[in-house]
Amino acid sequence: MNNSALIVVDMVYDFTNPEGLVYYPQNKLILPKIKQVIDYCRNKDMLIIFLQHCYRKGKFDKNLINMRPNCIEGSGGEMIDPVLEVDEKKDYVIKKRRYSGFFGTDLDLVLRENHIANTVIVGTKTNCCIRATVTDAYYLDYKPIVIRECVATNSDVVNEVHLTDIEKYFGEVVSMEEFFGRLEKGDL
Template sequence: MNNTALIIVDMVKDFTDPEGLVFYPQNLEILPRIKQVLDECRKHNMLVIFLRHSNRKDKFDKNLVNMRPNCIEGTGGDEIDPMLTVDPVKDYVIKKRRYSGFVGTDLDMVLRENKIQNVILVGTKTNCCIRATVTDAYYLDYTPIVVSDCVATNDETVNQVHLTDIKKYLGKVITSQELFDLLDKGEMV
């Protein structure tokens, strides 16, 4: 049985669409590579989980107090980018309201029920949602693997600082090509 899952973090329209409320051009750059990773992971029958940042419309959310409103239910901004197709039978879509995909969600339960040990992470923002999810995955005894050319934030220096910290303290950092090579050798599953 496959013990590795792909987690796609917050690749929703507010982050990926130029008309989105918190759009970063870097997300358009990584989107095609994330699509390639998604396709390759599916070829290897890997569990795919989409984390979907989604704030409740017209309800208080402490997370939005210090930031621009974004990813509000019903606005379309919290919809997964159409380049990344969701398989409604096999994939999980987990809504989240905090940086970490583990806080207030059933992500840990889904991973444990599927006997997952390794989590491959791609998406946005390296310094917030990627970092928080990696940290919690580490504390929950998963092995986080961040695909460096499939994560981004709005500042490349900040992106690199967080990737360096993740590699040093929390998990592995590899490129998409390194991931593909490992998958082809059967070393990830």
């Protein structure tokens, strides 16, 4: 059994589509790369988990006080970008309301039930959701691995600063080529 899982963070309409409420062009650019990684991982029978940023419609959420409303349940903005093709029979979709995919969700339970040791993380908002999910994965004794070409935020400089910190303090940052090579060798 594979002890690694691919975690796709918040690749939802509001972030990835030019009509989305918090769209950044960088998110659209990483979509095909994430799709390529998902397809590769599926061929290797790796567990795939989609984290879906989603706020309840008409309900208070303190995150929405200081930011533009986005990813509201039922708006379509919370829907995973269709380019990524969720396999409803095998993949998990976990809704979240905070930056970390672990906070207030059953992500840790799903990973433990599937005997996962390595969390391969891709998706959006390197400075918020990626960083928080990586940090919590590290504190929960998973090995976080971030694929460099498959994460983004609204600033390339901010993206690089957070990748540097992630690599220094919490886990690994690898290229797609390195990731594919390690999968082929059975190193993940």
